[in-house]
Amino acid sequence: MKILVCISNVPDTTSKINFTDNSTKFDTNGVQFVINPNDEFGLTRAMWFKEKQGATVHVATVGGANTEPTIRKALAIGADEAIRVNAEPTDGFFVAQQLAEVVKNGGYDLVIAGRESIDYNGGMVPGIMATILDMNFINTCVNLEIDGDKVTAIREIDGGKETLSTSLPLVIGGQKGLVEESDLRIPNMRGIMMARQKKLNVVEPIDANAKTIDEKFEKPAPKGAVKLVSADNIDELINLLHNEAKVI
Amino acid sequence: MSVLVYTESENGKFKKNAFEVASYAYEVAQLLGTTVTAISFNASNNEILGDYGVAKVLNVSNDTLKTFNAKAYAHAITEAAEKEGAKVVIVSSSTDTKYLAPIVSAKLKAGYVPNVVTAPESASPFTVKRTAFSNKGFAHTEISTDIKIVGVSNNAFGIHEHKTTAAVETFSPTITDADFTTKSVEVDKVVGKATIADAEVVVSGGRGLKGPENWGMIEELADVLGAATACSKPVSDLGWRPHGEHVGQTGKPVASNLYIAIGISGAIQHLAGVSSSKVKVVINTDPEAPFFKAADYGIVGDAFEVVPKLIEKLKEFKAQNA
Ligand SMILES: Cc1cc2nc3c(=O)[nH]c(=O)nc-3n(C[C@H](O)[C@H](O)[C@H](O)COP(=O)(O)OP(=O)(O)OC[C@H]3O[C@@H](n4cnc5c(N)ncnc54)[C@H](O)[C@@H]3O)c2cc1C
Numbered sequence: 045m046k047i048l049v050c051i052s053n054v055p056d057t058t059s060k061i062n063f064t065d066n067s068t069k070f071d072t073n074g075v076q077f078v079i080n081p082n083d084e085f086g087l088t089r090a091m092w093f094k095e096k097q098g099a100t101v102h103v104a105t106v107g108g109a110n111t112e113p114t115i116r117k118a119l120a121i122g123a124d125e126a127i128r129v130n131a132e133p134t135d136g137f138f139v140a141q142q143l144a145e146v147v148k149n150g151g152y153d154l155v156i157a158g159r160e161s162i163d164y165n166g167g168m169v170p171g172i173m174a175t176i177l178d179m180n181f182i183n184t185c186v187n188l189e190i191d192g193d194k195v196t197a198i199r200e201i202d203g204g205k206e207t208l209s210t211s212l213p214l215v216i217g218g219q220k221g222l223v224e225e226s227d228l229r230i231p232n233m234r235g236i237m238m239a240r241q242k243k244l245n246v247v248e249p250i251d252a253n254a255k256t257i258d259e260k261f262e263k264p265a266p267k268g269a270v271k272l273v274s275a276d277n278i279d280e281l282i283n284l285l286h287n288e289a290k291v292i
Numbered sequence: 293m294s295v296l297v298y299t300e301s302e303n304g305k306f307k308k309n310a311f312e313v314a315s316y317a318y319e320v321a322q323l324l325g326t327t328v329t330a331i332s333f334n335a336s337n338n339e340i341l342g343d344y345g346v347a348k349v350l351n352v353s354n355d356t357l358k359t360f361n362a363k364a365y366a367h368a369i370t371e372a373a374e375k376e377g378a379k380v381v382i383v384s385s386s387t388d389t390k391y392l393a394p395i396v397s398a399k400l401k402a403g404y405v406p407n408v409v410t411a412p413e414s415a416s417p418f419t420v421k422r423t424a425f426s427n428k429g430f431a432h433t434e435i436s437t438d439i440k441i442v443g444v445s446n447n448a449f450g451i452h453e454h455k456t457t458a459a460v461e462t463f464s465p466t467i468t469d470a471d472f473t474t475k476s477v478e479v480d481k482v483v484g485k486a487t488i489a490d491a492e493v494v495v496s497g498g499r500g501l502k503g504p505e506n507w508g509m510i511e512e513l514a515d516v517l518g519a520a521t522a523c524s525k526p527v528s529d530l531g532w533r534p535h536g537e538h539v540g541q542t543g544k545p546v547a548s549n550l551y552i553a554i555g556i557s558g559a560i561q562h563l564a565g566v567s568s569s570k571v572k573v574v575i576n577t578d579p580e581a582p583f584f585k586a587a588d589y590g591i592v593g594d595a596f597e598v599v600p601k602l603i604e605k606l607k608e609f610k611a612q613n614a
Contacts, residue, residue, distance in 0.1 A: 055425075057426075057541055057542075057560065057561045057564075058560050058561070061425045061428040061429045063429070070425075081541070081542045082542065135403075136394075136404075137397065137398075137403065137404070140394075140398070162425075162426050162541055162542070162564075163424070163425055163426075164424050164425075164431075165406070165407055165423065165424055165425075165426060166404075166406065167390050167394070167406055168393070168394035168397060168404055168406070169394075170394070171391070171392075171393070171394025171395050171397075171398070172394045172395075172397055172398040174395070175394070175395045175398035175399060176398055180473050180474050181362070181363070181395070181474070182474060183362070183387075183390065183391040184387055184390075184391065186535065196477075199391075200387060200535070200536055201387050201388065201479070201481065202386055202387045202388070202487045202488070202489040202490070203481050203482050203485070203487035203488075203489070203536070204479065204480050204481030204482055204536065205479075205480045205481075205536065206476055206478070206479045206480070207476075207477040207478040207479075207480075208474055208475060208476055208477060209474075209475050209477050210473060210474040210475065211473070219542070220535065220538070220542050220543065221535050225529050226529075254436075255397075255401075255402070255403030255404075255435065255436060255437045256403040256404075256405055256433050256434065256435050256436065257433065257434045257436060258424075258431045258432070258433050259419065259431075259432045259433065259434050260431070260432040261424070261429055261430065261431050261432075262429065262430045262431075262432070263428070263429055263430075264427075264428075264429070264430070264567065267585070267586065268588075270574070270584050270585070270587045270588065270589065270590045271588065271589050271590070272584075272589075272590050272591070272592065273589060273590070273591050274591070275591050275592065275593030275594075275597065275598050278591075278598070278601050278602050278605045279605060281573070281589060281591065281602070282605055282606065282609050284589055285550070285571070285573070285589070286609070286613075289550070289570075289571045289588065289589075291492075291493070291549045291550040291570070291571045292493075292517065292550065292606075292609070
């Protein structure tokens with residue numbers, strides 16, 4: 045089985061978000077970039093397939109040279125090869141088109157992407173990619189079992205879970221649940237050394253257009269101070285929720 | 293040219309978010325000088341959409357679509373958009389809809405913007421405001437394609453009545469076996485309880501509750517308020533609560549009217565998931581807990597003392613205001 049894991053290079057989850065250039069750009073100053081958490085669960089599941097069932101695992105990202113430390117980390121975790129499409133990831137549609145091209149050229153059976161990236165939260169890359177490629181697609185995937193080309197997957201739904209059956213070739217939008225949090229791997233020294241020898245192929249983008257443009261960004265308005273109520277005065281809390289906030 | 297809205301239903305009845313997206317679609321249609329057409333699947337009370345400004349309903353009545361299937365539903369919505377010459381397609385932000393919308397986007401080669409929180413800011417260029425960076429920011433995004441898909445955030449726009457009469461038509465898209473290569477085997481869903489996605493009130497517990505045996509009071513409080521229950525990430529990692537209840541940047545987003553956080557510190561990744569909630573109440577023993585900075589109301593106190601009292605007082609309040 046040949047697996048491609050799509051990796052988005054995103055600000056670390058604790059990053060403070062700021063904008064520059066008259067609020068038209070995300071301010072990367074002092075921001076640490078990491079593998080998108082949803083992708084990290086997928087990468088770990090891919091490593092499980094590699095170790096338990098035998099699979100080749102490639103990782104791909106769409107981004108400039110600045111994203112290489114992030115994909116090197118995926119190599120250090122155990123992916124065999126990496127592909128970087130040398131383009132600014134302008135919108136989800138554009139990224140999906142570029143990754144679909146990588147999938148076409150690489151002949152992958154399984155493509156694992158994250159449900160969404162935690163920066164622009166588009167959540168559209170796996171679905172658009174699957175549709176362009178006419179591959180089966182399961183979103184918000186929290187469990188994935190593969191036997192030959194038969195697939196059993198569980199996806200999260202509002203208020204529960206749904207079990208699905210399908211077949212390879214398949215694209216999933218994965219998330220927490222695909223593997224246990226405790227199984228996520230931190231690259232060790234040996235992995236980091238080995239990653240240096242692994243192939244990181246840089247390919248040029250295909251001709252594709254973004255379909256949306258972020259014109260301007262803005263931060264939420266600052267919040268007023270919290271109103272504290274004494275633990276002995278629950279009536280006051282109820283009164284505030286009823287008369288002031290009007291939510292009960 | 294019309295505005296097409298996908299109105300979700302379950303067991304033949306529209307979900308609450310169907311009325312919200314219909315209200316939103318009406319606003320867009322006003323802006324563009326056109327009317328709203330809805331597409332529904334096996335719904336029995338289609339006329340009701342007229343209350344929210346829908347002029348025409350295309351009802352897909354098809355047994356193979358009784359349970360949700362992303363590809364088949366996306367196929368039907370695409371066909372409806374083409375038939376109606378829709379320039380704008382409006383969808384909700386439920387988990388199912390976020391599954392099918394990218395498929396529609398690829399089929400129609402239409403720009404799709406999810407997590408939209410206001411009506412379009414301008415029609416030309418077509419610009420919407422959406423959340424980004426896990427609710428730590430907003431983006432004003434232009435959709436530059438001929439057809440545009442807008443995913444409306446839960447509870448962001450609200451439900452607005454615009455009484456019209458909805459003409460209901462049967463619509464039979466050409467669904468084939470190729471649309472069912474992914475099949476539903478089993479659905480395991482809590483019935484009769486509010487889900488985090490649609491709930492107006494969410495009661496959430498964190499590691500401060502010490503163990504799963506203490507969730508009885510969280511559930512009781514949720515019961516009194518008709519609320520959904522939720523939790524912080526470590527709570528689901530520890531297996532105290534199901535993964536589906538985990539709220540935050542890597543979990544579910546919450547856009548309720550009221551979010552009550554009990555024994556939750558308010559780490560940045562947790563707050564990212566709840567900041568679209570309108571009113572936040574925090575109960576925590578630690579006055580320095582970061583959640584107090586993000587909350588509207590707070591009680592510094594022990595959950596094991598405060599919550600049972602709160603349940604009693606709320607019961608009294610409900611009895612008086614029933
Ligand atoms: C990549 C990444 C992604 C993450 N994503 C998420 C996410 O999506 N959602 C999420 O929730 N977290 C997420 N986290 C984890 C997050 O950083 C915090 O660890 C987590 O939110 C803490 O949960 P907690 O507040 O329940 O527990 P704790 O941090 O242990 O806090 C417990 C709180 O309970 C209070 N308390 C203790 N006893 C009582 C009592 N008797 N009565 C009242 N209060 C009491 C304490 O004062 C404390 O504030 C993520 C972390 C990482 C690294």
